[in-house]
Amino acid sequence: MSRDVAIVGVGQSTFFRNYEGSIRELAFEAFREAIKDAGITPADVGASIICSAPEYDKQRSPSGLMAEYLGLNPQPTFAIETVCSSSTTGIRVGYSLIKAGLHDVVVVLGFQKMSEISSADSQERMGRGADIMWESPFGTMMPAYYAMHARAHFNRYGSTEKDLALIRIKAAKYGQLNDKAVYRKGLELDQVLSAEAVASPLKRFDCCANADGSSCIILASAERAKEISQKPVWIMGLGAATASLTMTGREALDGLNSARLASKQAYEMAGVGPADIDVAEVHDCFTIAELMAYENLGFADPGKGVELIREGETYLEGKIPVNVDGGLLSKGHPIGATGGSQVRTIVLQLRGEAGAMQVPDPEIGLVHNIGGVGIYANVIILGR
Amino acid sequence: MGFEKFGRVSFTAQTKVGNFVDYLEKGELAGTKCPKCGRKYFPPRADCSWCPDSTVAWIKIEGTGKLVSFTRVHYGPTGFEDDVPYTLALADFNGVKVFGRLSKDLDEGQTKVGMEVKAVTAFLPGGQLSYELVPV
Ligand SMILES: [Zn+2]
Numbered sequence: 001m002s003r004d005v006a007i008v009g010v011g012q013s014t015f016f017r018n019y020e021g022s023i024r025e026l027a028f029e030a031f032r033e034a035i036k037d038a039g040i041t042p043a044d045v046g047a048s049i050i051c052s053a054p055e056y057d058k059q060r061s062p063s064g065l066m067a068e069y070l071g072l073n074p075q076p077t078f079a080i081e082t083v084c085s086s087s088t089t090g091i092r093v094g095y096s097l098i099k100a101g102l103h104d105v106v107v108v109l110g111f112q113k114m115s116e117i118s119s120a121d122s123q124e125r126m127g128r129g130a131d132i133m134w135e136s137p138f139g140t141m142m143p144a145y146y147a148m149h150a151r152a153h154f155n156r157y158g159s160t161e162k163d164l165a166l167i168r169i170k171a172a173k174y175g176q177l178n179d180k181a182v183y184r185k186g187l188e189l190d191q192v193l194s195a196e197a198v199a200s201p202l203k204r205f206d207c208c209a210n211a212d213g214s215s216c217i218i219l220a221s222a223e224r225a226k227e228i229s230q231k232p233v234w235i236m237g238l239g240a241a242t243a244s245l246t247m248t249g250r251e252a253l254d255g256l257n258s259a260r261l262a263s264k265q266a267y268e269m270a271g272v273g274p275a276d277i278d279v280a281e282v283h284d285c286f287t288i289a290e291l292m293a294y295e296n297l298g299f300a301d302p303g304k305g306v307e308l309i310r311e312g313e314t315y316l317e318g319k320i321p322v323n324v325d326g327g328l329l330s331k332g333h334p335i336g337a338t339g340g341s342q343v344r345t346i347v348l349q350l351r352g353e354a355g356a357m358q359v360p361d362p363e364i365g366l367v368h369n370i371g372g373v374g375i376y377a378n379v380i381i382l383g384r
Numbered sequence: 385m386g387f388e389k390f391g392r393v394s395f396t397a398q399t400k401v402g403n404f405v406d407y408l409e410k411g412e413l414a415g416t417k418c419p420k421c422g423r424k425y426f427p428p429r430a431d432c433s434w435c436p437d438s439t440v441a442w443i444k445i446e447g448t449g450k451l452v453s454f455t456r457v458h459y460g461p462t463g464f465e466d467d468v469p470y471t472l473a474l475a476d477f478n479g480v481k482v483f484g485r486l487s488k489d490l491d492e493g494q495t496k497v498g499m500e501v502k503a504v505t506a507f508l509p510g511g512q513l514s515y516e517l518v519p520v
Contacts, residue, residue, distance in 0.1 A: 120462060123461050123462045124461065124462040126461050127393075127395075127462060127463065127464070128395060132396055133387075133395070133396055133399060133427070136391075136393075137391020137392060137393055137395065137514065138391065138392065138472060138483070138484055138485050139392060139393070139457065139460045139461060139463075139464035139467060139470060139472075139485075140461075140472060141457065141459065141460070141461055143457075143459075144455050144457050144472050147455035147457075148453040148454065148455050148472065148473075148474060149453070151497065152452065152453040152497070155453070155498075196458070197456065197458050198458055198459060199456065199457045199458065199459075200455055200458075200492065201455075202455075246427070246483065247474050247481070247483050248426060248427065248474070248480075248481040248482065248483050249481075250481075252452075253452060253453050
């Protein structure tokens with residue numbers, strides 16, 4: 001297994017519906033936690049990578065602001081963006097900076113203050129998330145795209161709205177254990193199934209909540225990691241792939257091909273397979289996204305993902321615990337911060353520091369972070 | 385110019401495939417085809433990325449397509465609030481996929497994956513043009 005780049009510090013703000021502070025202060029919450037966790041100072045950092053979806057930022061070019069506020073001048077800084085998967089793309093870039101020998105410590109800071117803009121502005125930007133020439137003119141929204149994937153999956157494999165509800169109920173169970181989550185209430189099957197439709201067959205509780213939040217991951221070279229950290233977590237494998245933005249360019253809608261390709265790359269690089277994964281964080285922006293992830297990551301054969309949730313195999317005690325921190329569904333989904341938050345959860349799991357959410361003695365963990373409706377996919381495999 | 389006439393809400397006016405709107409006006413759904421490799425494009429593209437070449441020709445998307453998936457949307461983005469609920473769908477016309485709205489009169493219960501649809505021009509308020517998928 002690869003032991004060239006390690007994660008030596010992780011941090012995350014609480015995720016809020018409405019953070020009562022500026023983006024710089026929001027970013028600082030995750031940065032402070034990660035720097036303390038790593039036991040280093042800002043002067044030890046060689047470069048910073050700032051990840052956010054710029055359509056929510058009032059500040060133009062926030063990287064410069066963040067480097068100043070986090071005490072990371074005069075080191076280089078720059079922005080990386082792949083919408084919802086921005087911060088895992090940031091980790092991919094940080095990994096390569098370290099492997100290339102340009103820097104030995106890199107900070108990957110993800111943030112999003114979705115409440116920075118009015119809800120009308122947000123609705124307007126949402127409409128432009130699709131191809132503005134050929135799809136936005138029909139009135140498209142993110143839930144509609146995932147809903148079309150859900151319908152295609154139901155139709156091909158016989159999965160049901162109830163299966164999706166079971167995924168939401170799992171997320172709600174673990175959200176209650178996570179004091180950084182936005183949604184901390186339990187949910188019953190009836191409540192989930194009887195909620196109002198958003199884009200059929202997806203209903204209110206099939207969708208994650210917008211949130212304000214930040215995450216910070218500190219990467220180090222093998223040499224520096226051994227000096228800095230008692231419990232470095234190693235990046236064993238990385239995979240990244242893309243798919244067409246427009247639905248007309250997709251082969252089928254019952255899975256995300258970018259996720260299939262990214263996971264294949266990550267498994268090959270790490271020299272492991274799906275059965276070796278002890279704990280996983282998958283991008284459950286919608287319940288159907290988690291179901292597709294089971295299959296696209298190889299935890300289940302195509303069409304068999306429903307068996308994992310029906311039999312409780314993705315619960316903490318199950319064969320492959322998935323999103324036992326509440327996932328995006330309960331934690332909330334602050335676009336640029338989400339991937340870093342998923343990575344933080346797996347790092348804490350591998351260090352045995354996940355508290356009430358701890359899976360027994362995991363050795364290998366996986367993160368699956370998706371941008372848009374599978375336009376971008378990143379898979380990262382971590383080991384201790 | 386001219387492309388601002390396409391869609392319930394238009395987001396961009398300038399494209400080299402703006403003639404798409406002229407075909408729509410005549411009741412035709414048009415795509416493009418690369419004369420070098422024969423690939424067909426819908427939505428139309430001015431450029432073939434495979435060859436790469438920029439001498440595409442217009443073709444008609446004709447006949448019937450099969451519904452790949454659909455969703456009944458209950459919340460619309462800015463500019464679409466008054467339209468809800470409406471149904472977005474993807475249909476496969478013999479290997480060429482078309483994304484659009486399904487005809488308003490179709491009941492959700494009657495809508496099925498695999499059902500046959502054809503594309504017809506929709507004349508919208510304010511002189512806007514679009515196409516919609518209607519059951520055959
Ligand atoms: Zn060609």
